[in-house]
Amino acid sequence: MPENVQTFPSTGLSLGAARDAASHATPLDDLESVVALYQPRVYRFLLVTLRDRDAAETLTQETFLRAWTARASFRADCSIATWLIRIALNLARDHTRTGRFRFWKNISASAVDVSEVAASIPDRQGSAESGLIAREQVARIWETVAGLSVRQRTIFLLRFVEEMDIPEIAQATGLPMGTVKSHLYRALAVIRARHSPAHQETV
Amino acid sequence: MTPLNLQLNHLTSDLHLTSDQMSDLLACPSSVLEAPSSGDSASAHLLVCAACAAEFASLREAISLFQEASVAHADREFDRLQTLARPAFPVLPAHRAYPQTLFWVAASVVLIAGILPLEMRWQRSLSTTAAASESSAAAAGAIAKVAESDEALLEDVDRELSASVPAPMQALADPTGEDSAKPPMQSATQTESQRKD
Numbered sequence: 316m317p318e319n320v321q322t323f324p325s326t327g328l329s330l331g332a333a334r335d336a337a338s339h340a341t342p343l344d345d346l347e348s349v350v351a352l353y354q355p356r357v358y359r360f361l362l363v364t365l366r367d368r369d370a371a372e373t374l375t376q377e378t379f380l381r382a383w384t385a386r387a388s389f390r391a392d393c394s395i396a397t398w399l400i401r402i403a404l405n406l407a408r409d410h411t412r413t414g415r416f417r418f419w420k421n422i423s424a425s426a427v428d429v430s431e432v433a434a435s436i437p438d439r440q441g442s443a444e445s446g447l448i449a450r451e452q453v454a455r456i457w458e459t460v461a462g463l464s465v466r467q468r469t470i471f472l473l474r475f476v477e478e479m480d481i482p483e484i485a486q487a488t489g490l491p492m493g494t495v496k497s498h499l500y501r502a503l504a505v506i507r508a509r510h511s512p513a514h515q516e517t518v
Numbered sequence: 519m520t521p522l523n524l525q526l527n528h529l530t531s532d533l534h535l536t537s538d539q540m541s542d543l544l545a546c547p548s549s550v551l552e553a554p555s556s557g558d559s560a561s562a563h564l565l566v567c568a569a570c571a572a573e574f575a576s577l578r579e580a581i582s583l584f585q586e587a588s589v590a591h592a593d594r595e596f597d598r599l600q601t602l603a604r605p606a607f608p609v610l611p612a613h614r615a616y617p618q619t620l621f622w623v624a625a626s627v628v629l630i631a632g633i634l635p636l637e638m639r640w641q642r643s644l645s646t647t648a649a650a651s652e653s654s655a656a657a658a659g660a661i662a663k664v665a666e667s668d669e670a671l672l673e674d675v676d677r678e679l680s681a682s683v684p685a686p687m688q689a690l691a692d693p694t695g696e697d698s699a700k701p702p703m704q705s706a707t708q709t710e711s712q713r714k715d
Binding site (some may be wrong): 362500 | 537538540541542544577584586589592594
């Protein structure tokens with residue numbers, strides 16, 4: 316554990332928890348390694364969720380701060396990644412709860428633009444036309460995801476960007492698996508309707 | 519899906535996957551799709567229904583592109599942050615240093631903002647008091663001067679009034695030298711008494 320981390324204020328950490336943290340070794344004690352390993356992932360999840368660079372950066376820091384502070388409560392009943400995503404998710408939810416976030420997001424210079432994301436598709440050596448179609452598809456999904464409810468969006472992003480399976484998503488969100496599935500299916504139904512409006516549904 | 523529907527899906531391509539079936543297929547990992555179990559009717563339907571297969575492929579492709587683009591964009595942003603002048607994600611120490619510095623800066627600003635108007639008001643009141651006292655002193659001086667000159671004028675007037683005979687009206691000196699010391703009234707009386715005798 317880095318020396319400078321030791322002096323961190325124990326915000327939100329009870330004395331008992333602090334003693335536990337000191338006495339019980341946790342996988343999070345090696346904070347440098349944990350940060351190096353999971354920081355890109357946490358940042359990515361927060362960036363696609365919040366669509367704001369500054370907010371994603373700040374909340375990524377906050378996630379690791381909270382993780383360090385509450386490391387004693389990590390019981391290894393889920394992976395470190397899932398636990399960190401859970402913290403990040405709570406922070407993102409608190410952050411977006413206020414209307415102030417939405418206001419600043421609309422005028423913020425650090426807001427992620429859909430064209431930037433669409434232009435980030437790795438080059439597959441395809442034709443210019445196929446590249447254009449791919450960018451349009453990405454832009455359409457990006458905009459559709461923005462219109463989903465918070466839960467649907469979160470679960471969709473955890474499944475299709477973070478590639479977490481349903482039980483992992485249930486652990487990260489604290490929702491029952493059935494609820495996770497239900498939200499995911501509704502999100503996919505919205506995306507399907509937007510992506511192929513003329514889809515038939517007969518069975 | 520009931521066995522009857524399963525049969526129907528296998529036999530005809532007029533019927534298509536429901537929204538839930540399509541979602542089920544989209545949500546399951548690629549490995550499951552690549553090796554569908556015999557009882558998996560939805561994935562079996564894709565083999566016989568070109569429309570559903572095309573729609574499924576298109577949706578899967580779009581979501582896959584979305585994932586690739588999101589990951590690539592986020593990774594690029596993360597790398598950009600790493601290469602910025604400031605240390606990328608100075609996670610814990612910087613987080614601790616920031617609020618303290620910010621706190622002191624904010625406290626100083628508040629203090630200055632609080633003291634400065636008071637100081638300015640105090641200085642303004644001081645200067646107005648000084649100016650007022652200066653002006654009152656000047657006014658008092660002017661009043662004193664006027665009073666002094668008035669006094670002098672009054673003294674002159676008094677002096678002139680107290681004189682029995684104004685200087686221009688004094689009797690001229692007798693050129694003969696007689697009774698020059700006597701007052702003119704007295705000499706006139708003497709002349710009259712001499713005439714009676």
